[in-house]
Amino acid sequence: EPLKVLLDRFDAQQSGSRRGSITLLTLDTVRNGLQNGCIDVFFQPKVTVPDRRLAGVEALVRWRAEDGRLIPPIAFLPVVEENGLIDELTAQVFQIAVSAAAGWVKDGLNIKVAVNFSVESLNRFDLVDFLIDTAREKGIDPDKLILEVTESRIMEEVTTPLEILTRLRIKGAGLAIDDFGTGASSMQQLKRIPFTELKIDRAFVAGAPTDDEARAMLESSIALAKKLDLSIVAEGVETQEEWDLIESLGVEIVQGYFIAKPMPADELLAWARANGD
């Protein structure tokens, strides 16, 4: 029977569906959809602090159902990951993202594009050439790419992901440690992978104005990132109050609804122009 999951992180306007519970897509739907163009990608601006200039975008996968509805990743990523389909999804998202980037370059917008990877999916060495070649074919230099890496479970065998990420870093791609502070082994990851960016999870940003412990975590994450010479991105900034706090703590880049929600590629240019970029 269909599994109900809470739609707590996806905005009703984006999904076109009501807030509340949503149904996880079935394996059949996912298999067919992956072959039939159901993968869509939205892009959310990352801006510099305090001047709000566009620094780059994060590519976020969406599912385009047959009736046109947009379905959030929480409703299909678990099915994709548990059934060995993540490589196919990642390849499609990456191709769509670099095509979009190439389009923006033509319009004079030369920005970095970040794509999400779970550590578990970094398991084939040919991924390095696939990513670099796909980007170059579209005229996008590797130094315009950022891989946002999350670790959803602790892995015993980490040599392959480590080597893949290091090779991509040597070719110029940036590496972001995503959801910092929430994973079980963030500290270990920081030590072994040559990251360039640290993304502080929304949980710490949201709690910080009122909760001393969240505030302490936020401040120490920022201090750690500075010591390690990583750029810092605060995720999920929703309010002026959060923006002000983040700015006062010296964070360089912000991503969140306060600035912009994820949007289709063709809306980004207009957004950037209106933003003064």
Ligand code: C2E
């Ligand atoms: P994430 O990488 O941490 O991405 C940020 C999520 O926070 C996105 O949710 C984004 O829409 C949401 N967000 C941004 N600003 C705000 C804000 O101000 N407030 C709140 N409440 N939320 C905000 P989304 O798009 O639903 O993605 C959820 C997760 O799914 C991502 O979290 C990422 O872990 C995963 N994901 C998304 N796209 C991909 C993909 O192409 N590949 C893989 N492997 N994972 C992906």
Ligand code: CA
């Ligand atoms: Ca991310």
Ligand code: CA
């Ligand atoms: Ca994140």
Ligand code: CA
């Ligand atoms: Ca997250």
